[in-house]
Amino acid sequence: MKKMRRFVGAQVFGFISFLLLWQLICLALDIRVIPTPAETIKQMLAEPRELVLHAGASVLRVMAAIAVSLAIAVPAGLLLGGNKWFRTLVSPFVYFIYPIPKVAFLPVFMLLFGLGNVSKIILMIWIIMFQIMLSVRDGVDSIPGLYFQVMKGFRASSWQTYRYLVLPAVLPHMFTGLRISIGISLASLFFAENYATTYGIGYYILSAWTKMNYPEMFGGILTLGLVGLLLFKGLDALQRKCTPWTAKGR
């Protein structure tokens, strides 16, 4: 309980400092492009439904992408870590693709899958998948040989070795991969939502920009920040549940 109160206190303190800093910048620059926190929040509260719909559309896209990415990337990462043959075959391809900023593939996906939701979600899958696949592979690589010997000593089947050794060992790495890729995927979604979108927080920000409605634009930016915060906090909570033995979990 005490811990909880201190946690909430820290969050509130952080938020207030952020607003103060923002206010100071407004005062110092005194230009219309940067509205004050008060103006922005007033604008956000004026049409909350609209903002929630836009943010919700973005969150749904990210969630869908995460779900599909996990379904593909975890097995692929396990194979990459556990199967020499698969590794030799796939590694060069992975290393070639990995350093390319994935947003660069957006035009390709739009040509292949149209301008709608599918291409946006596939772009994010493309981003998240590689990160998670590599994290999971590194996770498998980092399992001490001794642990496999222990399982062998207990005459574990390969399914049991996955269940009791490989999967739990990989879980914290998977969370690390998710944490990295959520940041990148939000950034990329912002770009992707420029095209053929009616709902999405990226679209909301850019259309406010073209309308030169700066409080609205900042409201969007603030919301994007909140969405990110929500996703990260959600991920933290999930990790605490799933990996109680790690420092993050405890």
Add this chain to the structure above:
Amino acid sequence: MRVGMAPFVELTEIGIRLGGKEIFAGMNARLERGVSYALIGKSGVGKSTLLNLIAGYLTPGSGSLTVGGEPVNGPRRGTAFLQQELGLFPWQTVAEAVGMPLRLAGGVTDKKEIANKTAGLLAELGLEGVAGSYPAQLSGGQRQRAALARTLIGEPDFLLMDEPTSSLDAVTKESIQLLVQEQQRKRGATLLFVTHDIEEAVLLGDVIFLLEAGGGLSSRKTADFEGGTAREDIRFYESCIELRQWMNAL
């Protein structure tokens, strides 16, 4: 078959090379059922290698190796190997770790029965207070006991231990030694353990094997020592001195 006469463990003309280096050549040894063997010898002579061979983790290049009358190929049901680095998994609580071998073996499938058996053994080894703790939250002695519990839960008839107390302080060491002795005697299991500790060898070993480079084994019964073999015995240290003299003479 000469079942009654056959030794529990028999190594005949065993040879093995590791990384191009000959470790043993023409090694012979016999272990009787229910007896406790201390394996001593200089660092690097191959004590761990011998344990790994008998455990079925390594395959000899030549010769034959049987345990319980059966040739060893891979880990045998009934042989439990406690390695020096323990190999407790960071993601398993003590109770989970100790229950795992039962789940792996598949003989006991009832969750309640597994929980009961685990709780019973934890209580026996003084671990009931830390059943829900992760290895990182345990002291060295608790960790050692947890790993010991994990090797004992499957009721093995053959215990292999590589320096089971080498990382412990003097007091904890004694408690673990007593625990090992008590469990081995109670279960009538055969014990083969590696140690660098003369006192431990005299205390826990019925027979002491002295291993020399190349695989030469000499043995002595501790009962034949002039002094006692129990720590309470004032002449315990005479036996230790005798062992030391024997080691130095060879």
